[in-house]
Amino acid sequence: MSKKVTPWLDNLLQEIEGIEIRRKDSRRVRIDIAADSLPTLLELLRGRAGYVHLSAITCVDWIDESQFELVYQLWSYESQSLVSAHIRIARDPGVYVSVFDLYQPAAFFERDIHEMFGVYFEGSPDMSKFILTEWNGPPPMRKEFDAEAWVNETFERKEYQPDWLKEITEQGGGIVKSPEEARQKKP
């Protein structure tokens, strides 16, 4: 088997509506697809094209567009190639269907995304707390969560002002060379 995303896969995929396929290189394809069609696409890729391994589901918070982007990374052992399927869902209410029935590892990824971004996956076997068992605040990876403000509110800081540091501060801080300056000097 050639180590390429097979050309016939392209033909097959063209039949799905609202799909945009971009070849990143010979072994990598990016697919943007409407959220409704994703389960169909995954079923097709798994059943017909050998993409049996779901390596990850990742989430991106596009707060200005009020959308979440979900990226499904699929790997085929036969053609040794990677397909990443991108969908956008509305940020509010942030609900999507689980793909657990197709790929069982999805349970962990979905649980993780639910914890970090608050996206709810319907039909996922377990949406309880996963890693942040001690956390009661809002999902921390959402862009509107201000970690710095939360830290300032929750923790105190130790003051550390020894004399040697004062001297350096008077001379303009600990940064001897500004980053711009350092960059310019390089040929």
Added chain:
Amino acid sequence: MKEIDIPIEASVDRNRTNPLARVFDELVRFCRSRSMFMLHYCTGCGAIELPPAMTSRFDMERLGIQPMVTPRQADILLITGYVSIKTLKRVILTYEQMGSPKYVIGICSCTVNGGMYWQSYATAKQLDQYLPVDLYIAGCMPRPEAVLEGMRKLMDRIRSGEADGWKDYYRRYDWYLGNQQHLFGDDWQTPADVIGEASHYDLAGPGTEGEHTRLLQQCQKPLEPQQTFFQIGGSLEVKGESHE
């Protein structure tokens, strides 16, 4: 379960009349500083400098410091790097299980003031708000030389009797507990009876009990034996209780 009453001899009635008591104390402290068992709780990336410090290149053992695998037999609790809030709970549980006298060393800048995780929601910033830290070794991460230097410093302080953070934990337990409750919520509890231990060591002071310990007593739930489950042929069976 049957309640067992173990009579505890209070150290108050023990008079130190022996004229050699002080000499003896000094000897004890010297011996203590030369034989330290170290429980290294590798919480963060700073732990990577410990293998070279312990193995043949820098060889901590020549100072009498050895790694130990259980908290109950260890003297030093070494916190190597950032402590996430989740880890901090485990660290406190571990610390309270250690037998006194016990010493806490915070390695890495992250334990001092948050280090490079200063704005992270997941890590606790100052370790000494939750545990009595005897010594900090700053650096990101400190080299094995610095670790050894810190260890020697701790030895000196043990010999001179200055390293008494564990007494501070008993004396000001209410303050430490308050900070712990602030992070973990009001229902935070550990199996150790710190107040009882404090009075056993004759260290209970005005700061041992207070509003936070009262809150602890209000919320305290009796500890239940943990049950172990084994799954056999699809059905769930209770096989035993781990406390027996």
